Amino acid sequence: MLISDLTTPALLVDRDVLDANLATMSAALPGPRLRPHVKAHKTTALARRQAAHGHTGFTCATVRECEVMAAAGLGADLLLANEVLDTRRLGALVTGGARVTVAVDSAETIAAAAAGGVREVLVDVNVGLARCGCPPEKAGDLADAARAAGLHVRGVMGYEGHLMLVPAPDRGRLTRDAMELLVRAAGDVGGAVISAGGTGTYLDNTWATEIQAGSYALMDTAYAGIGHPFGQALSVLGTVISVAPDHAVLDVGLKSLAMDHGLPTIEGAEVRFCSDEHTTFVPRDPVRVGARVRVLPAHVDPTVALHERMHLVDGDAVLETWPVDMRGW
Amino acid sequence: MLISDLTTPALLVDRDVLDANLATMSAALPGPRLRPHVKAHKTTALARRQAAHGHTGFTCATVRECEVMAAAGLGADLLLANEVLDTRRLGALVTGGARVTVAVDSAETIAAAAAGGVREVLVDVNVGLARCGCPPEKAGDLADAARAAGLHVRGVMGYEGHLMLVPAPDRGRLTRDAMELLVRAAGDVGGAVISAGGTGTYLDNTWATEIQAGSYALMDTAYAGIGHPFGQALSVLGTVISVAPDHAVLDVGLKSLAMDHGLPTIEGAEVRFCSDEHTTFVPRDPVRVGARVRVLPAHVDPTVALHERMHLVDGDAVLETWPVDMRGW
Known part of the structure; x- marks a missing residue:
């Protein structure tokens, strides 16, 4: 896969x-x-x-x-x-x-x-x-x-x-x-x-x-700031669903990444704001509708808690799919 | 119940x-x-x-x-x-x-x-x-x-x-x-x-x-600010798990309420900050460990998405329990 x-x-x-x-x-x-x-x-x-x-x-x-x-x-x-x-x-x-x-x-x-x-x-x-x-x-x-x-x-x-x-x-x-x-x-x-x-x-x-x-x-962008030798293993994969002259929109939003530590990061783009199911961003290079984009959340713990599963990947290959099985109380 | x-x-x-x-x-x-x-x-x-x-x-x-x-x-x-x-x-x-x-x-x-x-x-x-x-x-x-x-x-x-x-x-x-x-x-x-x-x-x-x-x-505190005739139907019930001389702590945090519209509200208390599973607050009147407290989230949509179920209540009585059955993608 x-x-x-x-x-x-x-x-x-x-x-x-x-x-x-x-x-x-x-x-x-x-x-x-x-x-x-x-x-x-x-x-x-x-x-x-x-x-x-x-x-x-x-x-x-x-x-x-x-x-x-x-x-x-x-x-x-x-x-x-x-x-x-x-x-x-x-x-x-x-x-x-x-x-x-x-x-x-x-x-x-x-x-x-x-x-x-x-x-x-x-x-x-x-x-x-x-x-x-x-x-x-x-x-x-x-x-x-x-x-x-x-x-x-x-x-x-x-x-x-x-x-x-x-x-x-x-x-x-x-x-x-x-x-x-x-x-x-x-x-x-x-x-x-x-x-x-x-x-x-x-x-x-x-x-x-x-x-x-x-x-x-898994790491997040907040922790990345202090320079420890741990890499950003976690990202949220989104699809570009809309492209306007001055911005583009991903199907990743507040319901798939936590905002308590601030906006997420997209490499090569400026994130403008997140809504429930959207991230509006300004890409440095043009993107097309349907492209896949990885979003780095600012806080890993509550981001993971929003998902049913996570996919272990190697490049574009999905190696395993793991249920996030400790959610809830 | x-x-x-x-x-x-x-x-x-x-x-x-x-x-x-x-x-x-x-x-x-x-x-x-x-x-x-x-x-x-x-x-x-x-x-x-x-x-x-x-x-x-x-x-x-x-x-x-x-x-x-x-x-x-x-x-x-x-x-x-x-x-x-x-x-x-x-x-x-x-x-x-x-x-x-x-x-x-x-x-x-x-x-x-x-x-x-x-x-x-x-x-x-x-x-x-x-x-x-x-x-x-x-x-x-x-x-x-x-x-x-x-x-x-x-x-x-x-x-x-x-x-x-x-x-x-x-x-x-x-x-x-x-x-x-x-x-x-x-x-x-x-x-x-x-x-x-x-x-x-x-x-x-x-x-x-x-x-x-x-x-x-269901409403939230962000919408409550514009004065429409809708009441706050939704709250997150928490338990006071710790009481210090200058604050108390609830078992409600980032993983049970969304923070993208800011801190939640507790009647008769000042909310100081939220962590993954905690809200630190300063109650006007003393609270005891074990007390139940209702927290009003700032943004209803992503808060609901963090929960498996919601309970329909009348005062202290639980009338029905509804699965939040449209989560995920």
Whole structure:
């Protein structure tokens, strides 16, 4: 099959770039030093490729991601790096033989984990991103409360998400400051795990015992800006459906690429705006109606979540088609 | 079932507000004066409710929307108000008994319609939105070409999408200017149909024979700003998963609401930012972990496209659950 046979819009993954990204990351963070985050691709076929590179523990953002990973035989060590109140489905996974660790940052989330049948937790510590996580000085008390509730505390997590796109060298200095908080909390909490980091800080963060990077596999134009050695593996293939004297229109729009990080990029063209099912762009060289064009999204995670499937390609050849099987909640 | 039983994030549709919106629109634009656009809800159960209000012709943006509408028995008069090059699946619908009219704006899209087995077209005219549509002065020639290719030309369409959120009275004046172009093109093209308009211009546009409004049914905060008599029927239900001294966090994020029109709104709170699965907000009154909060998205169409289902609710009671069955392409 060729990409010209695909219904557009279609998510394309360049096989060579993907494999190079996986190999580069595995060389830097081998085996358990990396806990790949599946939220960035939501695709068990891609997670299986990450497992083949030696990473058998995975990070998830939703209960659904845990369920589908476990069902695919990838549930040896799943971290739900997020707080959940409704833990019944997680408990069912544990009963079914998966290893599931969940983040807790409050008495309520500890009670929910215990009540739902989850046995292992990480204490989530706020290291500067204004989101989840307890204050660092409360982490020890929460660990005690979790143990009192019968839970095994594996350690801490703390996501320095606000630093991912900060340019070097500030990124390194700020990561050190954030991780100082986490390492101190880890001392209070006990346990072997210090889980943190992401694609932006994968080299800066030398304090975490495991890095939760996800975007490195497929990449996006936001991450491309910081100069890491990962290539743009993901694009959205579109068809030119209309050509006007001063612009052209693709059948790729808001419903096939996420706009939270801004407009997408088209090589050799200026993107003017996106509508639900359209991108209006100004090509440098004339394009014809029916031509296929690849669009690079600014943010990979929510773009992938809009698609039912992704196609692994080598040039114009479609090698495999993978269901994006971890969508929804 | 109560909304407290739902897994979050969950799409809620307030039954009373929805029914009021449908009734208000049907009173203003009865029967064939409205051709509801299904792209705004992607849900045949909701389209069936629109049909019950007397609107039996529908507007679609994708081939998939046409297919699912036809399969649901709602294919009496479907307009695919978009250019398509791969028309084979549309031809199959026509063969299966659905009435499908497709927009054309070029020799290529006319050839595709004819080759794919579509029998009826509208000539799409650019009325000022820099997107699809032929120049008005070319519409007559395209109609001749379509007839020469064996197609029945039902008339014209022209979407004044750039005017939807313009405040009155400018919106009325600019709509008149745009529709002057379309009416003139309609004279050159022939046929009975002048299809145009949307929720923003549903009262301004008195030149179109049918209005393609969609957002009026569920609404969003962007459209709420122009003061039309449609209420916010749609919200995303979230659970408070973490509470910090200066903010709280919901399990609703970029993957459950679209950000292309900006941040969502929470009554009685200030939204700070959204991440993949989180909204960080500052509530006016304290909230507790586990509380349920409704989030109003800025743009309804791409928000709905992120969800597998929507729940029709009356207060805290879940009345029905509808699959969002027109997603994908």
